[in-house]
Amino acid sequence: MASDDMRIASGRWHPPGSSRSEPAVLLAKSLTLVVRLEGHVGDPVSVNDLARAEISARVGRIPRRISFADGSLFETEDNDAVDLWLNRHGQAGFVHELERFHPRLLGVVLAIFLLAGLIYRFAVPALVEVAVLVTPPAVTQWMASGTLLTLDKAIFSESKLLQSRQTEIRAAFDQVAAVSSRGRQGYNLNFRAGGVIGPNAFALPDGTLVITDELIELADGDLDMIIGVLAHEIGHVEREHSLRQLYRAAGMAGLIMLIAGDVGSAGEDILTNGAALMSLSHSRGAENEADRISVELMAKAGRDPRAIGRFFARLEEKLPAGGDASFLSTHPGTAERRQAIDDHARTIVGMPGT
Ligand SMILES: [Zn+2]
Incomplete structure (x- = not known):
């Protein structure tokens, strides 16, 4: 034991986050506060910077509480000893200084939150746009293969x-993909049994599309409905919605990391974990955009441009509302959407040559 430790008072020590307490003694070593359990030699249970410790004000005979930065707490009834030590070491003034400091500290915290808010509002969207622009195809392929692998292990099974049905759907899909801006080569259609996610379809940022057997079954032989949904997913890829969404989520994780100190590997998880991707639904604006692209591509390919709207109606009619991970839960607002889809289809069909 270091002999230059100065004894302040004896009392009880509460470990961090515990209501348990043990007899202990509070010692000081210049500006460091040290707590040792009574009768224990060896390492102290708590070593703390005085500047980061909070010493409660003296109120009658109520035991003084000294809260340490590590979350532990020392309590003593020996108020006189604490005051004596604080006065003798000129620390009472120092503690008051800290108390006067609080409004400014609050100001700093508010400023940090305001800054974080501004970053989220302005800098993250700008950075997301830049990131989307500079992301090389190899990276989106890496994200997509990681995601599909995860989903195949956790959720999907073989279609x-x-x-013959797969071939038929693939042929119709190819016609629509061929009139998209990426062209037929830009897309890779995959069939899977959906397991817990049931009737679903989604697109990964590199143009990998997945459609589940359950969704195909729901369309009940209406090929245009199936292709309309896939054209909607092409829309998400063309406008890079998933990539933006992922970067936004990763950016959020980064911000939280900045404020809270650590969120582990959340950022990387978001980029490669399928479950995270599935739980990110697109904004209403992105959904409307994808709907419009579906209408346009379907019309261009000589198919029913309103098919995606009919599909949404079918979904709502066949699936119990809300709750699950179905396509409906990530694609809400059927009535309004159908109206917008029909309106857009009317303008498209009304314009010759499109
Ligand atoms: Zn969508």
């Missing part, structure tokens, strides 16, 4: 769709 039970007849080969």
